[in-house]
Amino acid sequence: MIKLGSLTYQELKEKFRIKSPWDLIIIFVLNILITIPIFIIAHHNFITLDWAHHIDRIILFLVILIAIQFVLRALRRVTLISIILYVIMLGYGTLSGKYGFTSVIEDYRSMMYTMNEDPHPEDIIISKLLPFPNKSKIVDAVEYQNPRIRNFSIMAINKHFKHVKGYYDYFTIIQSFAIFKEINTRWNYVSDPKGHDYIASATESLQYLSGDCDDHSVFMAACIKSIGGTTRLIHTKGHIYPELLIGTKKDLERINYAIKKELFPIESKNKPINYHIDERGNIWLNLDYTAKYPGGPFMNEEILGALTLD
Known part of the structure; x- marks a missing residue:
């Protein structure tokens, strides 16, 4: 019989065995975790089937x-050991700044919120590709x-969202939103001279917004690019507007x-988040x-x- 110190293997196994019904309760809680x-x-890696009420995700x-x-259930005799290993794994992730308890909570919270408040992907309708006007x-x-x-x-950045917590991986995007808020709450639309397409430099626009x-x-592009963000300009019929690179589907959920709960809760209330997906699968916000x-x-x-x- 195998011995570990003064205990046999059988005695050690019995020592860590949790008796019924607590073993079933702990197993279910551990299962959820x-x-x-x-x-x-x-969810982030499997194809979304867009079934009604997210039935595909419920089944998954x-x-x-x-x-x-x-x-x-098959390993219920070592349930306690499984719990200890699980806690150690997430505890290490939390202390090392990797995937830990906080990350699990934030990802789950964002995912569930997004499933209830779906962002709205817009199809990019391209009638014909043309050279970008006044590109140089x-x-x-x-x-x-x-x-x-x-x-x-x-x-x-110092004026808006400076004290928002929990988005360390997205601080440049949050700061870009601060720039967006400052510009869009102060911007005054003024037309070009009649018959002329005048392109103002960023420093010209800064004087009077x-x-x-x-x-x-x-x-907008100059300001966001000055703090490390990535933007692109979209040319439509008679209009140009900027978009901000967000990243992947997981990034969009966060x-x-x-946007909806912390940064722009009033402005975005009961309204969808609209975005484009480019040919590489990157997500861009208007x-x-x-x-x-x-x-x-x-x-x-x-x-x-x-x-x-870029």
């Missing part, structure tokens, strides 16, 4: 729950390295929750001067071109 992070990973959750329940002038006008542009951006759609787009919150409604969906300012 294990199922949630596995379900989150599966139940399949994972049942499968893990069978495994834990626009690129030159995005003066993101100018100290005045950088200083304005820092002012906006005024101009038309391309001036707004240039200024950002959707932040930052048009007409939008009251990031991801607001698009003015025109007939896209003629896109200019990424």
Whole structure:
């Protein structure tokens, strides 16, 4: 008989065995704790079938729950050891800044909120690709390295959302939203001279926070780029507007929750978060001067071109 110190293997196994009905209760609780992070990973990597009421995700959750329940029941004699290992794993993730208890809670919260408050993907309608109008002038006008542009951006960041917690991985996006809020609450639309397409530089627009759609787009792009964000300009029929790179579907869930619950709860109340998905699967939010919150409604969906300012 195998011995470990003064205890035999059988005695050790009996020592860690939890008697009924507590073993079944603990197994179910442990099952839920294990199922949630596995379900989150599966949710982000499996294709969404867009079934009514998210039935596909409910089925996925139940399949994972049942499968893990069978495994834990088979290993119920070492349930306590399983709990200890699980706590150690998430505890290590929390202390090391990796995937831990807080990450599981935040991901689950964001996922469940998004399933109830679906962001709205807009199809990119492209009638014909055209050269981006005034491309070289626009690129030159995005003066993101100018100290005045950088200083304005820092002012906006210190003014809005400075004390928002829990989004360390998305701090540049949150700061970009602060810039969006500062610009869009102060922007005054002014048309170009009749018969002329005037492209104002970012520093020109900074003086009075005024101009038309391309001036707004240039200024927004310059400010966000000055703090490390990534934007692109979308050219539609008679209009140009900026979009902010968000990232993946998982990133969108976290950002959707932040916009709707913490950053723009009044402006976005009962309204969808609109976004585009590019050919690489990247998600971009609308930052048009007409939008009251990031991801607001698009003015025109007939896209003629896109200019990424990375």
